[in-house]
Amino acid sequence: MKTSFKYLLALTFIVCMAFTNKDRFDGKPADIKWKMGVALYSFNQHSLDKALTMAAESGVKSVEGFSFYNLGPDFKNKDMGNLDAEGVTLLKKKLKDSGLTMNSMYVGDANNAAEWKRYFEMGRQLGLKYLVCEPKKEQLGTIDSLAGIYKIKVAIHQHVKGTSEYWHPEMVLEAIKGHKNIGACADLGHWVRSGLDPVTCLEILKGHIIGVHLKDVNTEGNDVDLGTGAINFPGVIKELKKQQFSGTINSECEHNMKDNLKDVKQALDYFNSMAAKN
Numbered sequence: 001m002k003t004s005f006k007y008l009l010a011l012t013f014i015v016c017m018a019f020t021n022k023d024r025f026d027g028k029p030a031d032i033k034w035k036m037g038v039a040l041y042s043f044n045q046h047s048l049d050k051a052l053t054m055a056a057e058s059g060v061k062s063v064e065g066f067s068f069y070n071l072g073p074d075f076k077n078k079d080m081g082n083l084d085a086e087g088v089t090l091l092k093k094k095l096k097d098s099g100l101t102m103n104s105m106y107v108g109d110a111n112n113a114a115e116w117k118r119y120f121e122m123g124r125q126l127g128l129k130y131l132v133c134e135p136k137k138e139q140l141g142t143i144d145s146l147a148g149i150y151k152i153k154v155a156i157h158q159h160v161k162g163t164s165e166y167w168h169p170e171m172v173l174e175a176i177k178g179h180k181n182i183g184a185c186a187d188l189g190h191w192v193r194s195g196l197d198p199v200t201c202l203e204i205l206k207g208h209i210i211g212v213h214l215k216d217v218n219t220e221g222n223d224v225d226l227g228t229g230a231i232n233f234p235g236v237i238k239e240l241k242k243q244q245f246s247g248t249i250n251s252e253c254e255h256n257m258k259d260n261l262k263d264v265k266q267a268l269d270y271f272n273s274m275a276a277k278n
Contacts, residue, residue, distance in 0.1 A: 033244070033245075033246040034212075034240065034245055034246055034247060034248065034249055035061075035062060035103075035247070035248045035249070036060050036248075036249055036250075036251070036268055036271070036272070037060050037061070037062035037063055037064060037103060037248050037249070037250045037251070038055045038058055038060050038062075038063050038064070038250060038251050038252075038264055038268075039063070039064040039066070039106075039213060039250040039251065039252040040055065040063050040064060040065050040066060040069060041064075041066050041069075041106070041252060041254075042251065042252055042253045042254070042257070042260060042264055043055065043257075043260070043261075044066075044069060044257070045257050045258055047072050048069070048071045048072060048074075048075075048091075048094065049094065052094060052095065052098040052100060053098065054261045054264070055098070055100060055264075056098045056099055056100060057261060058251070058261065058264045058265050058268060059265070059268060060100075060251075060268065061099065061100060061101065062100060062101045062102065062103045062248060063095075063100055063101075063102055063103075063250075064102070064103065064104040064105065064106060064132065064211075064248075064250045065080050065102050065104070065105040065106070065126075066080065066105065066106040066108065067079060067080055067081025067082075067105060067106060067107045067108050067109060067119075068080070068081065068108050068109065071083075071087070071091070074090065075087045075090065075091075080105070081105075081107065081108070081109065081119065081122075083122065085125075088122060088125045088126060091126070092125070092126060101127065102126050102127070102128060103127075103128060103129045103130070103248050104128055104129060104130050104131065104132055104155070104211055104248065104250070105119075105122075105123065105126070105128055105131055105132065106131075106132040106133065106157070107119050107131050107132065107133040108133070110133070110135070110139075113139075113142045113146075116135075116139070116142060116143055116146055117146060119131060120146045120147070120149070120150040120152055121150075123150065123152045124150050124151075124152065128152055129152065129153065129248070130152060130153035130154060130155050130210050130211060131147075131152060131153075131154050131155070132155045132157050132185045132211065133154065133155075133156065133157060134156060134157050134158075134159065134164055134165075134166055135154075135156070137165070137175060140175060140176070140179055140182065141179070143179075143181075143182065144179040144180070144181050144182050147181035147182065148180075148181050153181055153182070153183060153210050154181060154182045154183070154210075155182075155183055155184055155185035155210035155211050156172050156175065156176065156182065156183070156184050156185060157185045157187060157213075158171075158172065158184070158185070158186075158187055158190055158191070158194075159187075159190055160190045160193040160194050160221075161193070161194035161195070167190070167194050168194070168196065169184070169196075169201045169204040169205045170204060172184050172205065172208070173204065173205070173208070176208065183205075183208040183209060183210040184205045184208050184209050184210060185209075185210060185211045185212070185213060186198075186201065186202060186205060186209050186211070186212045186213065187212075187213040187215075187252075188212065188213065188214065188215060188216070188231055188236065189213070189215035189216065189217040189223065189231075189252075190213075192217050192221065192229075192230050192231060193217060193221040197232075198231055198232070198235075198236055199232055199235040199236055199239050202236065202239045202240065202243070203239060206243050207243070209240075209243070209245060209247065210247050211247050211248050211249070211250065212240075212245075212247070212248070212249040212250065213250055213252045214226070214249050214250060214251045214252060214267060214271060215251075215252050215253065215254065215267070216228065216229035216230070216231050216233075216267075217229050217230060217231070218230055222255070223253065223254040223255040224255065225263060225266055225267070225270075226266060226267040226270040226271060227270045227274075233270075233271065233274050234274060234277075234278045237271075237274055237275050237278045238278050241275075241278075249271070251264050251267045251268055251271075253267055
């Protein structure tokens with residue numbers, strides 16, 4: 001009888017400690033599988049070397065590139081989307097030397113199947129998990145096929161209403177029907193600029209979200225420090241947790257762009273802190 005009581009007491013203690021530790025915040029989001037990164041577009045007014053240094057200093061381990069980023073003399077002044085094999089090798093070295101990986105790239109200019117294939121080839125060499133883009137609807141079949149061949153997903157981005165045919169999440173759902181390798185890149189700020197509620201948009205895209213662009217904007221649509229604008233971040237975090245989202249959340253700060261490392265750090269710290277509480 002005494003043995004059974006001691007066993008029960010020990011078991012009760014272990015269960016209590018498990019629940020206590022579950023909610024403890026040690027500087028990282030609790031019970032979350034998603035990854036935090038930085039969109040290099042945040043640092044587009046700096047050289048690649050400076051941008052990678054800033055990204056590493058923000059504390060992340062991954063970045064999102066963008067195809068129209070001019071990489072400077074080391075790359076013969078080519079844009080990221082136009083690198084040859086030698087340029088890709090150099091980019092991989094610079095990423096490795098900075099302690100970073102590139103999980104995704106925003107593709108702003110692919111007009112035919114050959115150009116899309118080139119991006120997927122580059123993506124395979126760089127180890128990309130997905131491409132972010134707003135492709136023409138007639139290209140979706142080709143892109144879906146290439147994504148399956150190269151094992152690189154496609155995340156449809158949604159610029160503001162009036163500039164994108166994918167500005168509303170329902171439009172994304174309609175476009176990706178029948179395309180198993182295509183999902184969505186949830187841009188929280190552009191949704192607000194389009195008069196939409198980010199939490200509702202996330203709900204609509206449940207099961208199809210591949211990546212997230214993390215930013216905050218005010219009611220006028222201007223980019224501001226995270227937590228000071230119009231976005232309900234506790235609601236956003238709860239919805240992502242509810243969906244068991246396991247992709248990458250890339251901080252994309254578009255204000256104070258000549259000196260915005262502190263803004264990127266603030267965004268990451270704020271989001272991680274809120275994620276630990278909600």
